[in-house]
Amino acid sequence: MSRRTPPKGIKPQKATPARGGLTDLFLVVLTVFGVMTRTPVGGVTLWAYDLARGVETERPSLIATFTAGPSARVLAELEAIFVQPEAMAGALSSAQGAPGEGFPEPYRTAARIALAKGDGPADEALRAELAALPAEERALAALDRLYKGDVEEALEVYAVGAEPRSRAIRRARQVGTDDPSRYAAHRAFLPDAQARAARAAVDGTMGLAKALTLTWPIAAPHRISSRFGYRIHPVLKTRKLHNGVDLSAPIGTPVLAAQAGEVEKAAQDPLNGKFIIVNHGHGVRSSYCHLDALHVQKGDAVTAGQVIADSGNTGRSTGPHLHFTLRVGRDAVDPERFRPGG
Numbered sequence: 001m002s003r004r005t006p007p008k009g010i011k012p013q014k015a016t017p018a019r020g021g022l023t024d025l026f027l028v029v030l031t032v033f034g035v036m037t038r039t040p041v042g043g044v045t046l047w048a049y050d051l052a053r054g055v056e057t058e059r060p061s062l063i064a065t066f067t068a069g070p071s072a073r074v075l076a077e078l079e080a081i082f083v084q085p086e087a088m089a090g091a092l093s094s095a096q097g098a099p100g101e102g103f104p105e106p107y108r109t110a111a112r113i114a115l116a117k118g119d120g121p122a123d124e125a126l127r128a129e130l131a132a133l134p135a136e137e138r139a140l141a142a143l144d145r146l147y148k149g150d151v152e153e154a155l156e157v158y159a160v161g162a163e164p165r166s167r168a169i170r171r172a173r174q175v176g177t178d179d180p181s182r183y184a185a186h187r188a189f190l191p192d193a194q195a196r197a198a199r200a201a202v203d204g205t206m207g208l209a210k211a212l213t214l215t216w217p218i219a220a221p222h223r224i225s226s227r228f229g230y231r232i233h234p235v236l237k238t239r240k241l242h243n244g245v246d247l248s249a250p251i252g253t254p255v256l257a258a259q260a261g262e263v264e265k266a267a268q269d270p271l272n273g274k275f276i277i278v279n280h281g282h283g284v285r286s287s288y289c290h291l292d293a294l295h296v297q298k299g300d301a302v303t304a305g306q307v308i309a310d311s312g313n314t315g316r317s318t319g320p321h322l323h324f325t326l327r328v329g330r331d332a333v334d335p336e337r338f339r340p341g342g
């Protein structure tokens with residue numbers, strides 16, 4: 001068989017002339033997608049876009065957008081919080097006990113969760129003494145020994161030992177600090193590594209205990225119209241956090257403080273409408289958005305269950321509802337996980 005040779009001077013035709021253009025388009029789309037979902041510029045752009053449309057959204061952490069999405073760290077922390085969700089149910093009914101009765105609720109349940117992945121008590125003699133116990137019982141057994149009527153003291157001694165705590169108290173007293181034996185008064189005098197350990201044990205446990213005993217912010221019967229969590233954006237396919245729950249309630253429904261604390265902000269903006277942020281201490285904050293009337297102002301002390309506002313439909317809201325956010329540490333957590341009886 002003879003091969004046909006193309007006539008001289010004529011180049012062979014390309015089989016698919018459109019392929020180059022499609023590849024370029026694909027690369028452009030891929031690049032834009034990468035910039036939008038994996039860089040701070042994209043994260044802020046998407047956030048601004050949501051803000052403009054009135055979609056409730058978290059301002060992205062600039063560091064978090066560099067990684068493969070903000071979810072991993074948040075989920076790991078949530079997992080740490082909910083090591084034993086079933087254990088919470090019955091454990092929280094008992095009131096704070098006397099020193100002789102061991103480390104009291106609700107701190108007991110909180111410590112079981114917050115200290116589950118830790119190294120055990122700092123004191124070596126105590127650690128050796130408890131070594132025979134199953135790992136999950138060691139923290140509470142240690143706290144039972146260390147508890148002398150002050151929950152924070154027991155947690156701090158658990159984390160750093162008695163001697164470093166005493167040194168920090170002495171230094172705080174030397175500079176004239178008021179009531180230096182309080183953790184908050186002398187924590188700044190602990191060496192860095194011990195300050196971190198104390199913070200994880202004390203703030204972790206105390207904060208979680210506050211969350212575990214919160215009051216639901218609406219007492220009247222109501223429907224949850226939107227739950228907490230990540231959703232996939234229908235077009236961009238990126239994950240967006242709805243950082244709270246939406247409780248459907250008629251305008252004027254009393255809104256209750258979820259826990260005792262101090263009003264950190266009582267203000268108004270175009271997105272959240274009239275809103276209140278309450279600081280409950282130990283890294284726990286709650287916020288209440290789209291309110292109709294505010295009954296407290298910045299700096300006010302509030303008790304758990306106190307009426308702080310009337311719910312409303314202010315700001316970018318699609319109907320009368322309360323948007324309720326709960327933060328433990330830096331991150332918003334699902335308030336429904338802490339709903340009494342829920």
Ligand SMILES: [Zn+2]
Nearest residue numbers: 056245246323
């Ligand atoms: Zn909402």
